[in-house]
Amino acid sequence: MMSADTPIPNLEKSASRKGSRDRLIVAVLLVALAVGLVGLARSAQWDDILSALARLGWHEIAILLALSLVNYVLRSVRWHLFAHSLGFTTPAALNASHYLGGFAMSVTPGRVGEFVRIRWLARDAGVTLDRAFPVVLGDRASDLASLAILLATALMLATKGIEGAVFITLLALGAAFVAIHPRLLASVVSTIYRVAGRRAPRLFARLRRSALSLEAFAKGGVLLPALLLGMAGWAAEGYAFHLLLTWFGVDIGLWRALAIFIFSTLAGGLTGAPGGLGGAEAAMVALLSLDGTPLGVAVAATAVIRVTTLWFAVAIGLVAFPLAERATFKRGK
Numbered sequence: 625m626m627s628a629d630t631p632i633p634n635l636e637k638s639a640s641r642k643g644s645r646d647r648l649i650v651a652v653l654l655v656a657l658a659v660g661l662v663g664l665a666r667s668a669q670w671d672d673i674l675s676a677l678a679r680l681g682w683h684e685i686a687i688l689l690a691l692s693l694v695n696y697v698l699r700s701v702r703w704h705l706f707a708h709s710l711g712f713t714t715p716a717a718l719n720a721s722h723y724l725g726g727f728a729m730s731v732t733p734g735r736v737g738e739f740v741r742i743r744w745l746a747r748d749a750g751v752t753l754d755r756a757f758p759v760v761l762g763d764r765a766s767d768l769a770s771l772a773i774l775l776a777t778a779l780m781l782a783t784k785g786i787e788g789a790v791f792i793t794l795l796a797l798g799a800a801f802v803a804i805h806p807r808l809l810a811s812v813v814s815t816i817y818r819v820a821g822r823r824a825p826r827l828f829a830r831l832r833r834s835a836l837s838l839e840a841f842a843k844g845g846v847l848l849p850a851l852l853l854g855m856a857g858w859a860a861e862g863y864a865f866h867l868l869l870t871w872f873g874v875d876i877g878l879w880r881a882l883a884i885f886i887f888s889t890l891a892g893g894l895t896g897a898p899g900g901l902g903g904a905e906a907a908m909v910a911l912l913s914l915d916g917t918p919l920g921v922a923v924a925a926t927a928v929i930r931v932t933t934l935w936f937a938v939a940i941g942l943v944a945f946p947l948a949e950r951a952t953f954k955r956g957k
Contacts, residue, residue, distance in 0.1 A: 672920025676872045680928070684871055688932040691864035695857035696937060699763075700724055702853040703741075706762045709846045712749040718951055719745070725948035727941030730934065731899040737941070738764075744952050754830070758837040762850070765803035765838065770854030771886055772796035774862070778883035796890055804847060806838040862886060865929050872921050874912075884911045885929070899934050 700723040704716045722744040729737035738760045746756040775793050802809050810832045817828040841847060859882065866881035876884075891907040892900020905926050912922035 672918060673924045676921045676924035677928070679871055679873070684867075685932070688864045688868060688928070689936055691860045691867075692933050692936050693940075694860040695933075696724060696727070696940060698853045698857035698860075699767075702766060702850050702857075703759065703763055705846060705850060705853070706759045706841060707745060707749070707756075709840050709843075710755070710758065712745070712751065712756075714745065714748045718748055718948075721944050721948040721951060722748075724940055724944035727937040728945040730938050730941065731901060744948055747952050754833070757834055758840065761834055761838055762841040765800070766841075766850045766854045767858075768796065769800035769804050770851055770858055771890055772800040773851070774855055774858055775883060775886040775890065778862075778879045778886060781879040782877065782883050804838075804842065806836050806842055809838065810835040858886065858889075861929075861933055864932065865925070868925055868929055869912075869917075869921075872925055874917050874921055874925075876915055876917070880915070884908060884915070887911065904934075905930060 697720075700720040701716075703723040704719040707714060707719050722741050725744070726737035726741040729740060742753055742756050742760055745759060746753050749756065772793065776797060779793060802812055813828060813831045813835055817823075817825075817832075820828075841850065862882035862885040863878070865885040866878045869876060869881055885908070888904045888908040888911065889900065892902075892904025895903035897903055908926045908929075909919075909922045912925065913919055917925075
């Protein structure tokens with residue numbers, strides 16, 4: 625059994641060994657993203673982009689950031705809910721600092737931010753890393769389920785569909801269904817283990833135990849509030865995207881804007897890139913353009929919403945990270 629200070633096998637060792645490679649990957653992704661956006665901007669003409677951006681004032685930017693903050697606060701409340709359901713007595717404010725601090729590493733490969741959250745939670749709760757790990761799994765599963773439900777709802781209420789959205793929606797709903805059913809998820813892990821030739825038995829045993837540990841979150845008193853918090857949080861950012869488009873003179877409707885935002889978020893996640901870099905932006909620009917939005921406006925809207933969501937989260941994380949680290953250090957004395 626590991627102590628709270630014991631690293632999860634291979635994860636911390638891999639993080640230190642591959643740190644430079646991870647930084648290189650992020651740098652390459654950022655350069656590729658910048659080159660792609662500049663290329664789109666050139667084809668869309670800078671005048672169109674600057675004209676769209678000129679419609680935004682500090683008031684509008686503040687509204688976009690406030691709606692993103694609603695998302696982060698609601699999801700940090702969900703993090704506390706998961707921790708509390710496992711019997712951890714860490715204060716809500718401390719759990720919030722854990723969650724928000726993890727955003728500092730949103731664009732690092734290997735889900736480093738989530739590993740840091742686990743370590744903070746385990747140390748402050750005085751439990752092993754294995755005991756705290758289900759909170760991360762529950763958080764990821766709840767996000768996937770919330771996004772899948774939102775996307776399905778938005779597509780049903782939108783005036784017209786999105787090309788390729790049915791497949792992504794069914795995939796997300798299927799994955800979400802498995803994720804919130806612990807025993808089914810454990811069966812999937814066992815099946816993968818057999819198909820993989822029964823390799824890495826310790827790893828798969830740990831994954832199966834972690835999957836079964838999600839049963840603590842499968843109760844109605846935890847699962848339903850967690851889904852509602854996630855849906856409300858992501859809907860707030862989707863609404864921000866809708867407002868942004870209307871300020872740019874493009875009103876495609878609330879539900880269609882929400883569908884494009886959620887679809888792009890999921891598409892970015894499917895690429896495996898940290899923070900969905902590249903994939904989310906490409907999907908968003910493409911869907912807006914296919915919908916008849918001028919390319920310059922599509923590029924401007926995509927750039928602004930990513931700055932006020934993803935990069936705003938990173939900024940919050942950079943502020944919260946030292947606070948969470950200091951609080952954990954003091955409690956550990």
